[in-house]
Amino acid sequence: MKIPYSEPGTSKKNKTNTSSKVPDIDKAKCISCAQCIEHCPDACIKFDSGKKAEADTNYCKGCGICAEICPAKAIKMKDRVIK
Amino acid sequence: MKKITECSLAIAETVKNCNPDVIACYPITPSTHVAEKLADFYANGEIREYITVESEHSAMSALVGASAAGGRTFTTTSSQGLLLMHEVLFNASGMRLPIVTFVATRAVGAPLNIWGDHSDAMAQRDAGWIQIYVKNSQDAVDSIVQAYKIAEKTMIPVMVCGDGFFLTHVVEEVDIPDQALIKKYLPPLKMELKLDPEKPISLGVYAMPDDYQYFRQDLDDDILKSIDEITKADEEWKKVTGRSYGLFEAYQVNDAERVVIAMGAQASNGKEAVNHLREKGERVGLLILRVFRPFPYKQISEVLQGKEVLIFDRSISPGAHSPLYSEISNAVSTKSVKKLYSVIGGLGGRDNNVDIYLKLFEMMKSGKVERWIF
Numbered sequence: 400m401k402i403p404y405s406e407p408g409t410s411k412k413n414k415t416n417t418s419s420k421v422p423d424i425d426k427a428k429c430i431s432c433a434q435c436i437e438h439c440p441d442a443c444i445k446f447d448s449g450k451k452a453e454a455d456t457n458y459c460k461g462c463g464i465c466a467e468i469c470p471a472k473a474i475k476m477k478d479r480v481i482k
Numbered sequence: 483m484k485k486i487t488e489c490s491l492a493i494a495e496t497v498k499n500c501n502p503d504v505i506a507c508y509p510i511t512p513s514t515h516v517a518e519k520l521a522d523f524y525a526n527g528e529i530r531e532y533i534t535v536e537s538e539h540s541a542m543s544a545l546v547g548a549s550a551a552g553g554r555t556f557t558t559t560s561s562q563g564l565l566l567m568h569e570v571l572f573n574a575s576g577m578r579l580p581i582v583t584f585v586a587t588r589a590v591g592a593p594l595n596i597w598g599d600h601s602d603a604m605a606q607r608d609a610g611w612i613q614i615y616v617k618n619s620q621d622a623v624d625s626i627v628q629a630y631k632i633a634e635k636t637m638i639p640v641m642v643c644g645d646g647f648f649l650t651h652v653v654e655e656v657d658i659p660d661q662a663l664i665k666k667y668l669p670p671l672k673m674e675l676k677l678d679p680e681k682p683i684s685l686g687v688y689a690m691p692d693d694y695q696y697f698r699q700d701l702d703d704d705i706l707k708s709i710d711e712i713t714k715a716d717e718e719w720k721k722v723t724g725r726s727y728g729l730f731e732a733y734q735v736n737d738a739e740r741v742v743i744a745m746g747a748q749a750s751n752g753k754e755a756v757n758h759l760r761e762k763g764e765r766v767g768l769l770i771l772r773v774f775r776p777f778p779y780k781q782i783s784e785v786l787q788g789k790e791v792l793i794f795d796r797s798i799s800p801g802a803h804s805p806l807y808s809e810i811s812n813a814v815s816t817k818s819v820k821k822l823y824s825v826i827g828g829l830g831g832r833d834n835n836v837d838i839y840l841k842l843f844e845m846m847k848s849g850k851v852e853r854w855i856f
Contacts, residue, residue: 403576403686404684406682
């Protein structure tokens with residue numbers, strides 16, 4: 400008998416990588432306003448050590464809100480490259 | 483305890499005696515009396531939990547949650563109510579939850595009709611549930627207890643289907659199994675995997691194209707195999723009560739030349755027709771199918787060898803062969819039976835009385851069989 404279930408924390412193991420588009424962040428243009436971080440519905444964007452936006456595309460759903468909201472136009476949605 | 487009572491009330495009392503943890507009902511004719519009587523028991527403190535939900539979709543959803551948390555559950559419904567449960571039925575079987583449901587089978591609108599046939603239950607035949615069609619009050623109450631045994635052993639939900647009105651509202655003598663007897667037959671439900679705050683899991687999770695088909699294959703395999711558990715549950719029930727029903731009842735079929743196959747309460751009228759024709763020396767028989775899912779292909783084909791067979795459906799699949807006929811015609815090869823006929827009748831509460839069955843046997847004799855009988 401196979402029961403479809405999962406234990407907590409499995410998303411750490413199973414990276415979804417489902418979207419076709421992912422954000423491409425131009426860190427030189429980033430003004431560190433954190434709007435993209437606040438608006439990302441999947442909490443994929445964080446500051447790097449230099450306080451510039453950085454996306455973890457493993458969980459990005461490709462909605463494009465970050466690119467839309469960025470006041471410095473530092474984010475563009477580009478095709479995901481499968482490694 | 484032996485009583486003369488309405489079938490619905492007997493079913494409710496049996497469910498209560500099975501000691502369920504959670505019941506969730508949304509009343510709909512003709513299953514209402516079962517839900518009402520269970521609510522009575524709850525009001526008297528004889529049932530632990532009874533949720534009055536706002537729809538049948540919610541009733542089945544509530545049971546999915548309760549069952550996933552390890553509870554023994556029950557609901558009852560009919561017709562449009564069962565159709566509203568449809569999507570949740572697939573989730574219940576997919577998550578392997580041992581839910582037991584009584585369906586008072588009824589026609590489906592439009593046109594609006596509250597009376598009995600098998601259209602609603604037949605529309606759920608691919609939902610991954612075991613389906614048992616019962617023929618009288620005793621069969622109904624015994625099948626409810628057996629259903630818990632089968633469901634909790636195989637982890638496949640079971641739908642017990644009884645004809646709306648023709649069975650549910652009939653008053654007849656019935657031996658209602660008491661709590662002590664059921665306790666002996668039915669061990670407490672223990673689920674290996676359940677929702678538990680101490681050990682959290684998610685049930686019914688996402689399966690990608692790589693995995694999904696394996697789950698469906700597993701369910702299909704297990705339902706096919708469940709035929710052994712159904713037989714075993716029936717045999718064990720015989721040991722404690724002396725009553726058993728088998729996968730089907732073959733009435734005077736052994737030496738018969740012509741056999742009618744039907745399901746449910748109205749099929750018993752066929753016995754009277756068989757008795758009548760046997761007195762005249764005609765070799766006729768009646769097969770009343772009880773277990774429709776899993777379908778007993780092998781067992782049925784064995785008893786039908788070399789006979790003329792007429793399949794009498796109480797539901798249709800518009801634009802195709804009717805459900806029971808298409809299964810039987812898959813069970814037997816054209817070489818193994820002499821002839822195979824399909825007739826549809828008794829829809830929307832139309833009475834399939836003894837005369838109708840006499841007509842069916844007459845049609846077979848003359849070889850002039852029409853698709854519909856009125």
